[in-house]
Amino acid sequence: MTEQEKATAYWKENIKYLIILLTIWFLVSYGAGILFKDALDTIKIAGFKLGFWFAQQGSMYVFVILIFVYVRIMNKLDKKYGYED
Amino acid sequence: MRTSLFLIEAMGVQTWTYVLVGLTFALYIGIAIWSRAGSTNEFYVAGGGVSPLANGMATAADWMSAASFISMAGIISFAGYDGAVYLMGWTGGYVLLALLLAPYLRKFGKFTVPDFIGDRYYSKTARVVAVFCALIVSFTYVAGQMRGVGIVFSRFLEVDINTGVILGMIIVLFYAVLGGMKGITYTQVAQYCVLIFAFMVPAIFISLQMTGNPIPQLGFGSQLSDGSGTYLLDKLDGLSTELGFAEYTSGSKSVIDVFAITLALMVGTAGLPHVIVRFFTVKNVKDARKSAGLALLLIVILYTTAPAVSVFARTNLIETVSNQPYATVPEWFKKWEKTGLIVFTDKNKDGIIQYVANKEQNELTIDNDIMVLANPEIASLPNWVIGLVAAGGLAAALSTAAGLLLVISSSVSHDLIKKIINPKISENGELVAARLSAVGAVCVAGYFGINPPGFVAAVVALAFGLAAASFFPAIILGIFYKRMNKEGAIAGMVVGIISMLLYMMKYKLGWFDEVLPDKSEWWFGISPEGFGSIAMILNFIVSITIMKFTPAPPQDVQDIVENIRIPSGAGEATGH
Numbered sequence: 001m002t003e004q005e006k007a008t009a010y011w012k013e014n015i016k017y018l019i020i021l022l023t024i025w026f027l028v029s030y031g032a033g034i035l036f037k038d039a040l041d042t043i044k045i046a047g048f049k050l051g052f053w054f055a056q057q058g059s060m061y062v063f064v065i066l067i068f069v070y071v072r073i074m075n076k077l078d079k080k081y082g083y084e085d
Numbered sequence: 086m087r088t089s090l091f092l093i094e095a096m097g098v099q100t101w102t103y104v105l106v107g108l109t110f111a112l113y114i115g116i117a118i119w120s121r122a123g124s125t126n127e128f129y130v131a132g133g134g135v136s137p138l139a140n141g142m143a144t145a146a147d148w149m150s151a152a153s154f155i156s157m158a159g160i161i162s163f164a165g166y167d168g169a170v171y172l173m174g175w176t177g178g179y180v181l182l183a184l185l186l187a188p189y190l191r192k193f194g195k196f197t198v199p200d201f202i203g204d205r206y207y208s209k210t211a212r213v214v215a216v217f218c219a220l221i222v223s224f225t226y227v228a229g230q231m232r233g234v235g236i237v238f239s240r241f242l243e244v245d246i247n248t249g250v251i252l253g254m255i256i257v258l259f260y261a262v263l264g265g266m267k268g269i270t271y272t273q274v275a276q277y278c279v280l281i282f283a284f285m286v287p288a289i290f291i292s293l294q295m296t297g298n299p300i301p302q303l304g305f306g307s308q309l310s311d312g313s314g315t316y317l318l319d320k321l322d323g324l325s326t327e328l329g330f331a332e333y334t335s336g337s338k339s340v341i342d343v344f345a346i347t348l349a350l351m352v353g354t355a356g357l358p359h360v361i362v363r364f365f366t367v368k369n370v371k372d373a374r375k376s377a378g379l380a381l382l383l384i385v386i387l388y389t390t391a392p393a394v395s396v397f398a399r400t401n402l403i404e405t406v407s408n409q410p411y412a413t414v415p416e417w418f419k420k421w422e423k424t425g426l427i428v429f430t431d432k433n434k435d436g437i438i439q440y441v442a443n444k445e446q447n448e449l450t451i452d453n454d455i456m457v458l459a460n461p462e463i464a465s466l467p468n469w470v471i472g473l474v475a476a477g478g479l480a481a482a483l484s485t486a487a488g489l490l491l492v493i494s495s496s497v498s499h500d501l502i503k504k505i506i507n508p509k510i511s512e513n514g515e516l517v518a519a520r521l522s523a524v525g526a527v528c529v530a531g532y533f534g535i536n537p538p539g540f541v542a543a544v545v546a547l548a549f550g551l552a553a554a555s556f557f558p559a560i561i562l563g564i565f566y567k568r569m570n571k572e573g574a575i576a577g578m579v580v581g582i583i584s585m586l587l588y589m590m591k592y593k594l595g596w597f598d599e600v601l602p603d604k605s606e607w608w609f610g611i612s613p614e615g616f617g618s619i620a621m622i623l624n625f626i627v628s629i630t631i632m633k634f635t636p637a638p639p640q641d642v643q644d645i646v647e648n649i650r651i652p653s654g655a656g657e658a659t660g661h
Contacts (some may be wrong), residue, residue: 011650018184025180034344037166040336047306047316048235052334055169056161056392057302060176060385067183067378074188074374074652083653085367 010081017073023068029059086162101472102242108254109279109476113483116275117260117268125515128265129196129495135270135366141379143273144363146382146480147488148175150226151233153391154280154481159453162395165325170343174350174549176381176388181355183329183377186275187364189564191373192649194656196365198358198556199500205563206571207642209505214578216500217554219358223489223496224529226359226548226554230486231534240424240458253483258527261487261494262520267564270366271489276480281387282443283477287461287470288390291397294464301393321396323332324403329442333399344453345615352621353549356557359485359492369650383562398456401463406449407440414438418460426452490660494523547589550617554581558624569628572635577628585620589613 001009032040037051044050048057080082086509096104118126122128135143153175156226161168162261193201231250238249260268285301292304296317309315313330331337338346354360362374363380406414411429421427428450429438440449458478461470498519503510509517555578562569593613595601603621637643 007647007651014650021184022180025177029347030344032345033169033173034340041359045306047308047318049318049334052166052318053306055166056172057389059173060389063176063180064382064385066180067374067381070184071374071378075371078371078652083651084533085371085653085655 010083012079013077014074017070017077021070024062025066028054029063030038033059090640096468098468098471098581099243101469101651102475103472105469105472105476106242106479109275109480112275113256113260113272116271116460117264120268120271121263122265122267122403122516125499125512125519126198128516128519129365129491129499130265130362131265131270131366133366136369137367137372137376138379139270139274140363140367140372140376141383142277143270143366144360144376145383146273146277146484147363148278148360148380148485149387149481150230151237151478151482153387154157154235154284155233155454155478158391158394158398159456161392162399162456163451165331165333165454167338167343168339168395169336170346170350172388172392174347176385177347179350179355179377179381179384182360182364183381185372185564186355186361186560187373187377187651188362188370188652190560191364191367192370192652192655193645195367196362196499197495198361198560199496200504201563202559202574203500203504205642205645206559206574207639208571208575211559211575211578212500212504213573213574215556215559216496218551218578218582219492219496219500222357222548222552223359223492226357226452227489227493227526228533229488229529230482230489231530233482234486235477235534236454237475237482240475244473247535250531253479253486253534254527254531257483257487257490258524261490261527262523265519265523266362266366266491269484269491272487273484276484277383279480280477280484281383282388283473285390285474285481287464287466288394288397290466290470291401291460291464291525292393295400301390301397305393305396317396317400321400321403324400324407328403328407328440339352339610341610342612342615345611345618348552349550349615349617351619352553352557353551354632356552356555356560357549358496358552358556361556362492362495363488369655378556387544394460395456398460398463402451402456403440405463406438410436410437412436415463417459420462421455421459426455430454435589450485466509486530490523490526493526494519497522543641547585547593547613549618550585550620551582551612553617554585554620554624557621558628562625562628564646564649565641566629568632568637570632570635570638573628573630575631576631577624580627581620581624584623588616588620592616600648637642 032051033055037055040051040054041049126132137314139267155170160171160456189202195201199212212418231253234248234253235250238244238252239246260272288301289299292301293299295306295310296307298304298307298311305317309317309320318334325333364376367373367376406418411431418427422429430448432448438449441447450472458474461474498515502518503515558581559574559578562574592602592607
């Protein structure tokens with residue numbers, strides 16, 4: 001692979017991961033916490049209605065996890081293409 | 086041992102507050118002296134060698150302002166479910182920041198956001214537009230912070246608000262001017278520790294009291310500890326509907342407005358210059374990503390506790406005062422009545438407090454801020470906890486104010502003076518200019534803190550909309566769309582920020598009509614707080630359309646874009 005091809009391949013893979021992670025980001029917050037909140041509220045776990053829980057708790061936990069997953073994936077990807085410092 | 090325990094119990098709230106606030110201030114000043122900046126690099130980006138954890142803590146303290154610490158839990162406790170817009174909005178933005186902005190901007194390796202815009206769009210006009218946007222966003226935000234400092238001082242130290250603002254100015258001036266980004270970063274690390282401790286201690290105490298669970302995040306979904314087997318949230322839903330309010334877990338805003346506000350806050354968070362600039366301070370791209378994750382983790386500790394505090398405080402409040410005779414209310418009620426934050430007017434003269442949703446019959450008005458400030462007293466926690474809350478509130482307000490002042494001073498000294506007015510200025514000259522503009526910025530912020538123009542409070546919440554409408558699209562397109570050119574980006578930023586400003590003036594400030602237009606006139610039912618997301622979409626559309634009809638950026642700029650997409654080889658941040 002030339003430098004140019006390598007850079008393009010790296011970028012494509014990066015974009016693929018971004019799309020996957022941001023889809024999850026959207027689903028837990030705008031999906032579970034807002035658009036489908038009423039439907040999810042019919043399910044109750046302990047004292048929490050599920051939609052309410054996603055809006056005020058769950059989405060935030062997922063956000064943190066998403067960033068750390070991203071950090072891991074990208075560190076691996078950097079290594080694969082020899083881009084780590 | 087006995088005598089010292091006795092001493093601790095005998096110390097009043099006032100003494101505890103002085104001791105704890107005094108100790109934390111001495112700590113901040115000590116750190117500022119130890120870490121003062123010697124070069125522009127240290128002044129703007131702390132020398133670029135900050136560890137991811139330290140940067141994460143500093144970002145978290147920078148981010149969590151007096152509003153997060155003092156007001157947010159209170160706002161949520163009155164808004165119920167709708168409060169989620171702040172929780173998701175002010176945390177979800179970090180995912181965008183970590184995935185879409187921070188790594189690339191770190192690789193780009195300059196000092197400021199207008200630096201990126203100016204270089205990426207190869208244009209002085211773009212740089213000036215960006216400086217202008219950065220100043221509008223930061224000034225609206227910082228004025229609110231200085232006011233917050235004043236309020237905390239005045240409530241806990243019993244000085245008047247103006248004296249409080251001036252005290253705050255002197256402290257911030259001292260360590261921002263002396264230490265620059267380096268001083269601010271290490272002070273913020275200490276401030277994070279103070280504020281998170283101060284927030285968590287009362288929350289844990291109250292969670293234990295009410296539900297027997299020491300973890301507030303779980304506590305507010307647990308059963309009450311009175312043995313009734315009732316879940317706390319069910320009880321609060323019941324209490325709320327009984328008094329005529331919306332069910333706590335349901336809220337009353339429309340779905341589209343909740344969606345729009347959340348989006349505007351998220352995107353605005355990712356576009357705020359004082360947050361973005363933090364990621365210029367770490368060593369390399371890898372650290373920038375990690376540091377964004379740590380920052381969010383540290384922020385989420387407070388943000389997941391806040392909604393629990395809201396539920397505890399609201400339930401406690403209703404139970405303590407609703408339908409109770411005024412003559413027998415607890416001491417804290419009278420104390421906060423004096424400050425005007427609780428107001429009781431006995432409309433039907435029966436001597437009993439009617440707290441209901443119906444405005445005609447309601448006799449009790451409660452300020453949002455009470456929920457955190459008076460929470461320890463409402464739950465009868467020890468005096469030192471109350472003093473701790475004061476120190477925490479001050480840490481939150483001071484750390485945010487300092488971060489914003491740095492953005493303002495670097496916008497002036499670096500983006501305006503060095504890059505546009507006098508490119509030949511020496512390193513030392515620029516450092517002097519940076520310090521002088523920090524002094525200037527503190528004075529202006531202090532002036533607004535003492536004489537808040539009526540619209541500042543309203544505008545602070547909209548700083549996010551402004552950031553979303555201006556910076557976010559320009560930066561995203563600059564990284565992910567190689568063909569994006571200066572014509573498109575400039576037109577987009579101008580259209581975005583102007584449409585946001587106009588909507589705000591019409592529907593929030595009511596400048597264009599005799600009376601403030603009604604909610605029913607909002608476009609698509611979207612409030613001014615949520616309009617940032619529409620203005621951002623407008624920015625994207627305008628940028629891309631104009632770009633299609635204008636020439637592609639020059640090859641060297643396209644090479645810059647290629648280069649920032651590759652993480653390796655991020656050198657020290659520079660101003661050249």
